Amino acid sequence: MNDTDSPLLSGLVAARELRECAKCGTRFIGWSWHNHCHACYRHLKSDPDAPQHDPEAETRLLRMELEMIRLELAQERQAYLGIVDQLATLERACMDLKTERDLWMDRYYKALATRASRRSVIPPGILRRLLWLCHPDRHGDSEAANTATVWLLSQRKKQ
Numbered sequence: 001m002n003d004t005d006s007p008l009l010s011g012l013v014a015a016r017e018l019r020e021c022a023k024c025g026t027r028f029i030g031w032s033w034h035n036h037c038h039a040c041y042r043h044l045k046s047d048p049d050a051p052q053h054d055p056e057a058e059t060r061l062l063r064m065e066l067e068m069i070r071l072e073l074a075q076e077r078q079a080y081l082g083i084v085d086q087l088a089t090l091e092r093a094c095m096d097l098k099t100e101r102d103l104w105m106d107r108y109y110k111a112l113a114t115r116a117s118r119r120s121v122i123p124p125g126i127l128r129r130l131l132w133l134c135h136p137d138r139h140g141d142s143e144a145a146n147t148a149t150v151w152l153l154s155q156r157k158k159q
Helices: 007-014 038-046 055-117 124-134 143-158
Strands: 017-020 027-030
Touching: 124 143
Parallel strands: none
Antiparallel strands: 017 027
């Protein structure tokens, strides 16, 4: 047999109604013999000499807490907007620095190009001897010999 099919249980569920607490005036759903809301009933059962449950005082405290939270939120929003402004300023400065870097790189490469054209020319006889002296076949195919040979061959093409 299922407990929900019991006529006694269905009668208890049907007996619940909207009640008003005799102590604090809060509306709650309870049975016909309940006179107090759950909070007031727990308060009475735990310590009858304890100070009375005051919903107005709780409401005032909650409103003060809400106002404090609103003030904190406003301060956080101000701080966020300040940081967004700083970020925009830094991004603009970054773009300016990148543009300036590009200008300096252009100047640097132009200076290198003009300097390379003024470089002294290695005489062909000396170049041939230098290639013979540093050729990788004479130095066990070393990295240094390869690098030097490549550079010397690039000088020959410019002459």
